[in-house]
Amino acid sequence: MKTAVITGASSGIGFATSAELIQKGYHIIGIGHDKTHCEEAEKQLRALSNDTDITFLCGDLMQQREVERIAGEISQLLAERNESRLEVLINNAGCVRSWYTTTEEGYEQQFALNHLASFLLTYRLLPHLKRAQGRVILTGSESHKHMRMRWNDVMLTRGYNPLTAYKQSKLANILFAKGLNERYLGDGITSYVVDPGLVCTDIGCKNTGGLVDWIWSRRKKYGVQPEVPAKTYAFLSETNPAPRELYYHLCKPNNYSCQVTHENADKLFALSEKLCGIQYPSWIQS
Numbered sequence: 001m002k003t004a005v006i007t008g009a010s011s012g013i014g015f016a017t018s019a020e021l022i023q024k025g026y027h028i029i030g031i032g033h034d035k036t037h038c039e040e041a042e043k044q045l046r047a048l049s050n051d052t053d054i055t056f057l058c059g060d061l062m063q064q065r066e067v068e069r070i071a072g073e074i075s076q077l078l079a080e081r082n083e084s085r086l087e088v089l090i091n092n093a094g095c096v097r098s099w100y101t102t103t104e105e106g107y108e109q110q111f112a113l114n115h116l117a118s119f120l121l122t123y124r125l126l127p128h129l130k131r132a133q134g135r136v137i138l139t140g141s142e143s144h145k146h147m148r149m150r151w152n153d154v155m156l157t158r159g160y161n162p163l164t165a166y167k168q169s170k171l172a173n174i175l176f177a178k179g180l181n182e183r184y185l186g187d188g189i190t191s192y193v194v195d196p197g198l199v200c201t202d203i204g205c206k207n208t209g210g211l212v213d214w215i216w217s218r219r220k221k222y223g224v225q226p227e228v229p230a231k232t233y234a235f236l237s238e239t240n241p242a243p244r245e246l247y248y249h250l251c252k253p254n255n256y257s258c259q260v261t262h263e264n265a266d267k268l269f270a271l272s273e274k275l276c277g278i279q280y281p282s283w284i285q286s
Ligand SMILES: NC(=O)c1ccc[n+]([C@@H]2O[C@H](COP(=O)([O-])OP(=O)(O)OC[C@H]3O[C@@H](n4cnc5c(N)ncnc54)[C@H](OP(=O)(O)O)[C@@H]3O)[C@@H](O)[C@H]2O)c1
Pocket: 007, 008, 009, 010, 011, 012, 013, 014, 031, 032, 033, 034, 035, 037, 038, 059, 060, 061, 062, 092, 093, 094, 095, 113, 114, 139, 140, 141, 142, 195, 196, 197, 198, 199, 200, 201, 202, 203, 204, 206, 223
């Protein structure tokens, strides 16, 4: 049985993608933050079929020690099932913040969850992904197109703007996927970014408030249901041979920002390694 790890599986796009992959026979390891959301999501996903094979892990992926704990629990879960392969890792958990807020490490929260959590979790799961010649899929956004990395102040400590922080974190998603492909295509690991389009979820209303909450509660009504982008994750997980482009919308490749360069991808890799205290290997030991 194939396994997919999906972060942010307790609601919205991650929940719909979990349902889509369950129907395709995957064992799902879902990750969410809020315990009640996780329990409710697990109950609903189990009701989809008698064969649903799902485990939820709950934790705050903004905090690096939590990412480490969850990565350890994933490895343990796989070992208990006598499996060491991970076919799909979907780094989808994300947040919006109205104000400058930081994690335990002192990192800006949107950058920490939307980018660094994926960077660290993927690093920890690389050996499992290599064994399966697996795929890493990140949830990006078209909003990345109107942004450059603020290399001199990546946490935006000066003049914080929530939308700028969000757009930068989504540019980081594509730079990270490009960096992964440059390093690990030879190991059989392929990385992608999905642009889900505008989707009707509550992302802008969780832990926000003020203008962000007000705008999002109106804007989300124009979005598609999460089941629409879920098909693109299934397409990228299932299609053989592995699709070769980097950025997808509605199961089709799409163009992305000219900021997505080898130099920027490398620079982000180096910075993220420093911020996570890790060093990606040049060769993955499986
Ligand atoms: N909605 C859109 O129009 C849109 C457009 C482009 C990109 N995206 C991206 O899509 C992804 C999913 O968002 P969504 O729209 O589906 O919103 P959502 O329904 O709020 O889903 C976000 C998921 O991330 C989880 N999460 C939030 N904070 C977390 C934390 N600290 N640790 C662990 N998990 C955490 C949430 O868990 P809890 O619910 O338990 O807190 C939830 O499962 C995000 O990366 C977002 O940037 C969304």
